Amino acid sequence: MIESVKLRRDSAADFYSHYEYLCALQDSVPLPAVRACLREGVLDFNADRLRVVDWAPLLNTLKVNKNLPLISIKSFFQPWLGDTVSDRSRVCRSRIPAVRSKDVSFQLCKALKGCLSVSGALKNLELNGLVLRERDLTILTKGLNKSTSLVHLSLANCPIGDGGLEIICQGIKNSITLKTVNFTGCNLTWQGADHMAKILKYQTMRRHEETWAESLRYRRPDLDCMAGLRRVTLNCNTLVGDLGASAFAESLSEDLWLRALDLQQCGLTNEGANAFLKALETNRTLVILDIRKNPLIDHSVMKAVIKKVIQNGRSAKSEYQWVTSPSVKESTKTARQKKKTIILGSGRKGKATIRIVFFLANSYPKLLNQVLLCFFER
Known part of the structure; x- marks a missing residue:
């Protein structure tokens, strides 16, 4: 069998192996973001993390894949x-x-x-x-x-x-x-x-x-x-x-x-x-x-x-x-990830810095007020 034909058949059956092979040809390694789910037969990744040079081996593998x-x-x-x-x-x-x-x-x-x-x-x-x-x-x-x-x-x-x-x-x-x-x-x-x-x-x-x-x-x-x-x-x-x-x-x-x-x-x-x-x-x-x-x-x-x-x-x-x-x-996920650092007052031990994670702040304004109230009472 012609080598190029054999390679194409192998790549169609095994995405991960061929992707790894093409990465090696350009002196790189498979990206963790891309290979994360490949063992389960799923290609699922955030495209924002890929540079221009990262796309070539991925796309060349994708266009012939069958599995x-x-x-x-x-x-x-x-x-x-x-x-x-x-x-x-x-x-x-x-x-x-x-x-x-x-x-x-x-x-x-x-x-x-x-x-x-x-x-x-x-x-x-x-x-x-x-x-x-x-x-x-x-x-x-x-x-x-x-x-x-x-x-x-x-x-x-x-x-x-x-x-x-x-x-x-x-x-x-x-x-x-x-x-x-x-x-x-x-x-x-x-x-x-x-x-x-x-x-x-x-x-x-x-x-x-x-x-x-x-x-x-x-x-x-x-x-x-x-x-x-x-x-x-x-x-x-x-x-x-x-x-x-x-x-x-x-x-x-x-x-x-x-x-x-x-x-x-x-x-x-x-x-x-x-x-x-x-x-x-x-x-x-x-x-x-x-x-x-x-x-x-x-x-x-x-x-x-x-x-x-x-x-x-x-x-x-x-x-x-x-x-x-x-x-x-999406709004819930965004709210959970938002973090702010607030400087509250100063005392004998210097400024007190509290990092507050505002998860669902809009849904729990009373809880946020209680946190701030407890701080001031201290």
Whole structure:
């Protein structure tokens, strides 16, 4: 066997070994952030920690790999948070991670396209907080069109906007395996919601045709085995509004397959909620319609919507659960990590310095006051 062919086959079967080999070729070692979960068959890392030179061996291994079931690549970089204007020009270049550059993000999507095209094991692809441009999404879509195994796709907190979602939808609509998509915090408006609603309509029409063909053969169609989306998550897109809700409601009135739709913090009012109520008069398959954290919806209307979907769920075996809003988790995590040093008074032994960890300070203001009171009493 030709050596290059053997090497390619080995790399497709064992991600870690080939990644280690390529790192050795450039006199480096596998990054702890990357290799942490590889022994369990999972690629899960913070992309902000990688330099430009670190990406080459990783991407060259990724594009031919066939055995990873889950790929999760995250970026938490927030440019210039807390910096003054004078600080930005001095430190912006050194702070910006390599993954934010046009070339690295394109090469990453190119490698993912290769992996999606050849892998029969990849079921979950999560890209969180990455800046993906039009050409990145275009090449990623080509991989989605060729994938034969992907079940879950998440682009949460990637600011792709309505135009980017329209590109991704071209890879979603004809997928035979994709069941759930997550576009939380993607800067979407009602137009993005309309793109997703059209995908649901397209898949509904295609499945009705398949159902009709099965009935002509005197067979009872198995709706659960048919291809198409089962869950759509668009939380934290505040400009979706009632126009987006109405687009979804129209597609849901004749849909028999979608099980869950998440629209937390999407700027909905009573008008959008009532549109969903009307759709639920004919829809009996939707078991989760999450419109919580839309403060402009009256409590009575919210209760009526939730009551309807709960009634739908009683007659079905539901594998879908109500999710906690991502913004709540992120704010809690941030609050727990915040630390401040406060200098309080002075005494015979010098200044007393107390490091106070403000975990959930907003939730426990009385506890914080008691800590300060105890200090002053001493």
